[in-house]
Amino acid sequence: MKDSSHFAGKTLMITGGTGSFGNTVLRHFLESDVGEIRIFSRDEKKQDDMRHRLQLMHPECAEKVRYFIGDVRDQRSVRDSMHGVDYVFHAAALKQVPSCEFFPMEAVRTNVIGTDNVLHAAIDEGVERVVCLSTDKAAYPINAMGKSKAMMESIIYANARNGAGRTTICCTRYGNVMCSRGSIIPLFIEQIRKGMPLTITDPAMTRFLMNLDEAVDLVEFAFLNAEPGDLFIQKSPASTIRVLAEAVQKIFGQTDVKIIGPRHGEKLFETLMTCEERLRSEDMGRYFRVRSDTRDLNYDRRIETGEVRTMADESYTSHNTDRLDVDRTVEKIMTSSYVRLALEGKLAEDEFSQA
């Protein structure tokens, strides 16, 4: 992390801390002189693995990390782990589209109620900043995962608007993180290794591509720049699944391709910023900021004059963003440490990419 003096001596908590994001962010945060990092998650085995990995690879900072077993669904466990915390990074979520489609109430419990629990505990405990992680699937949502994340965002903005005391709550939204657990690139690599055909849902589908370090940069940018209720969006390139498959094959070897059709709840393209958000967005270089709408419900008091615009002409989507060809997709994919290690046959040795 570049300048991380803002974490000096502070206590940070990462919900969903044993996931891909949690592992990457932990590595970044441990480079700073942070006081303490709390990993909050459900799975004792994953916590134990993380503890051992850290002791093995970075014994000098292992003591700064404390592990809390709990579930964001359970308010008590959230509160008990938040005493004395300065900053919260809320990454705990159900995020697989197909499984949320079959168990939508589970998405509600974790993504909606869980976020409400985290925010209220943070407000009550006087946490200074909470950065929540959302997804492109929350913009014009069509599947249960996206709808639950859209509700999560509403809860974030409502809490920020209704007054969160000394707690600044903000949100980040990004597209597909390459090589996160259960995602397409690791699956393609495995299929090539086993000599099996690549399973492609729809070759024309597009997805935004970013790596885990970029996700961490976005979260840090939000942390440093947020006003209450801000949404920060990472500008990202995208590619079609056909191009992505060709790029992975170019790196790992040719194999057949099988078209399997879209899975439950999938979109042809993703939206990172809606037309309505785009109208009030601010271009900050690598990122967009969408400020929260701070008007109250007394519409009668307002008299609008002149031209009133409700939405921008276009939303910001994986179809109309910078679209990568095969070579640029190869370049992009190679920025993922998972892919580089897989290529060198060193995946098992990596301390964090297995998360």
Ligand SMILES: O=c1ccn([C@@H]2O[C@H](COP(=O)(O)OP(=O)(O)O[C@H]3O[C@H](CO)[C@H](O)[C@H](O)[C@H]3O)[C@@H](O)[C@H]2O)c(=O)[nH]1
């Ligand atoms: O066998 C497969 C599986 C997937 N796909 C396609 O590959 C793309 C990416 O699929 P992933 O499962 O990797 O990602 P999703 O877009 O479904 O969702 C991912 O990105 C989200 C953010 O947008 C969340 O982070 C979520 O956890 C993560 O799974 C999609 O177009 C999908 O249709 C295939 O072609 N073949």
